Amino acid sequence: MxxxxxxxxxxxxxxxxxxxxxxxxxxxxxxxxxxxxxxxxxxxxxxxxxxxxxxxxxxxxxxxxxxxxxxxxxxxxxxxxxxxxxxxxxxxxxxxxxxxxxxxxxxxxxxxxxxxxxxxELLRSGPLEESEVARLATGLGLSRDDVVDHAWVDNGPGSCALLLRDAEAVLAVRPDMRALDGDRVGVVGPYPTHGDLASQGPRVEVEVRFFPVSAEMLEDPVTGSFHAGLAVWLTGNGTLPPRYTARQGTVLGREGHVEIAAGCDDAPGTGIWxxxxxxxxxxxxxxxx
Missing domain, CATH: 3.10.310.10 (Diaminopimelate Epimerase; Chain A, domain 1)
Structure with missing residues (x-):
C-alpha cells in the first residue's frame, strides 16, 4: 500500500x-x-x-x-x-x-x-466543575488564580481548556503526568496587543499547549481539533477576534501555526475555518x- x-x-x-x-x-x-x-x-x-x-x-x-x-x-x-x-x-x-x-x-x-x-460542532461545551478546574490547575503546576476562564471544547477527543492570563504563563506550565493521567487538557494565553514579535510569520495572538497525557505522549506538538474547539469557545464569547493566528509547539522546539477564521458563511456547521x-x-x- x-x-x-x-x-x-x-x-x-x-x-x-x-x-x-x-x-x-x-x-x-x-x-x-x-x-x-x-x-x-x-x-x-x-x-x-x-x-x-x-x-x-x-x-x-x-x-x-x-x-x-x-x-x-x-x-x-x-x-x-x-x-x-x-x-x-x-x-x-x-x-x-x-x-x-x-x-x-x-x-x-x-x-x-x-x-x-x-x-x-462541540459535543460538550460549557464550564468545568470547580473541583475539576482546581485539580487540573494543580496537575499543570498552576494556582487556581492563574486560570482566567475554563470550558469543555470537546469535538470528539474529549478535550477541555483553561484560559490563562497571558502567553508567558502558558509557556511556563510544567505538567505532572501522574496527576493528569487520562486527562485531555489544553491551555491558551494571549500575547500583548502588539502580538508575538518573535514570530517570523503572521502576528500571533495566542500561545497554545495541549496535554493528551497518555503512556505514549505527555504533550502534543500541534493539536488541530483543540484549536477548532478553542475557536468555537473564544470567538463565540468575544475573547478572541474572528480572525487570529495561534502558535503551538514552542516548548517542544516546533513551530506550529494555526490560522482561525470565524463568522464564515461558507464553512459548514460552526462557520469557522x-x-x-x-x-x-x-x-x-x-x-x-
Missing part, C-alpha cells in the same frame, strides 16, 4: 506535527491498523478507506499508538493533502468531504500547500503482510 508521512501546521520542515497516512487501507483489519499505529509511534496514523456514503470523497480512521480517535485536526488536513497528492479528485473542485468517526468534515484547498477544515500548512516529507510503500 502507498505510504505517506506529512508534516502539518508548519511551513518549516520537521517543525510541525508529523502524521503517517496509509492509502487504500480497506484490506486492513482494525487489529492491523492498531498495530501499524503502534509501530509508526507517531501521535496519530491515518488510514484512507472507501467512504460508506456518497456524500463523502473518502473515509479516514485515526489511530494513536493506544486508541482510535473519532476526529482530530492534523489527521484531517494531512490525509486530505495526501489523498490529493495520490491522485484523488473530490466531487466538488476545491472542496473535499471527509468521512470520519464524528461524521462528515469539509476540507478546503487554500493553495500553496495550505488546507482548511470546517470546525465541527481552521487552516494549516501541509508538507509532504516521505513517500513510499508499506508492506503489511
Amino acid at each position: 502507498r505510504f505517506s508521512q506529512v508534516d502539518v501546521f508548519s511551513r518549516v520542515p520537521f517543525r510541525g506535527n508529523p502524521l503517517a497516512v496509509v492509502h487504500d487501507a480497506d484490506g486492513l483489519s482494525e487489529t492491523e491498523m492498531a498495530a501499524i499505529a503502534r509501530w509508526t509511534n507517531l501521535s496519530e496514523t491515518a488510514f484512507l478507506l472507501t467512504p460508506t456514503t456518497e456524500a463523502a470523497d473518502y473515509r479516514v480512521r485515526i489511530f494513536t499508538p493506544g486508541a482510535e480517535l473519532p476526529f482530530a485536526g492534523h489527521p484531517t488536513l494531512g490525509p486530505c493533502a495526501a489523498w490529493h497528492s495520490a491522485g484523488g479528485r473530490p466531487r466538488v473542485p476545491g472542496r473535499t468531504v471527509q468521512e470520519c468517526g464524528i461524521g462528515l468534515v469539509t476540507v478546503r484547498d487554500e493553495g500553496a500547500g495550505d488546507w482548511s477544515f470546517a470546525a465541527p 481552521v487552516t494549516g500548512h501541509v508538507a509532504h516529507l516521505v513517500e513510499g510503500e508499506i508492506h503489511a503482510g
